[in-house]
Amino acid sequence: MADDSAHSDILNVTAQTQLKSIIERIERLELEKSEIAEQIKEVFAEAKGNGFDVKVLRKVVRLRKQDRAKRQEEEAILDLYLSALGEI
Missing domain, CATH: 1.20.5 (Single alpha-helices involved in coiled-coils or other helix-helix interfaces)
Structure with a gap:
């Protein structure tokens, strides 16, 4: 060795x-x-x-890091899925 x-x-x-x-x-x-x-x-x-609600603040910080168009697309898909489930 x-x-x-x-x-x-x-x-x-x-x-x-x-x-x-x-x-x-x-x-x-x-x-x-x-x-x-x-x-x-x-x-x-x-x-x-x-x-202030820390959980929501963390989410706001995370969302602000995302591209606006990408975030809007994700929100639209989320709304679609929730609507399909009868949640909204």
Whole structure:
């Protein structure tokens, strides 16, 4: 079985440096992502404290991300299906 020094020969120094840089950037971004997720959680808690329905707010945010035409098409199909089921 090969020892650890054999593994370090697989990547040259430049590739090792680049790999380390990439990993450190990913780790930094993951940390930023968790911090942002915590801030979003706090905003939703604030909204809830002000009497807003968080479930509906999440849906509004999701819908606003969609293309308007695509959203309207999905809503039309949803209305069609609900109508066919006698729900509306």
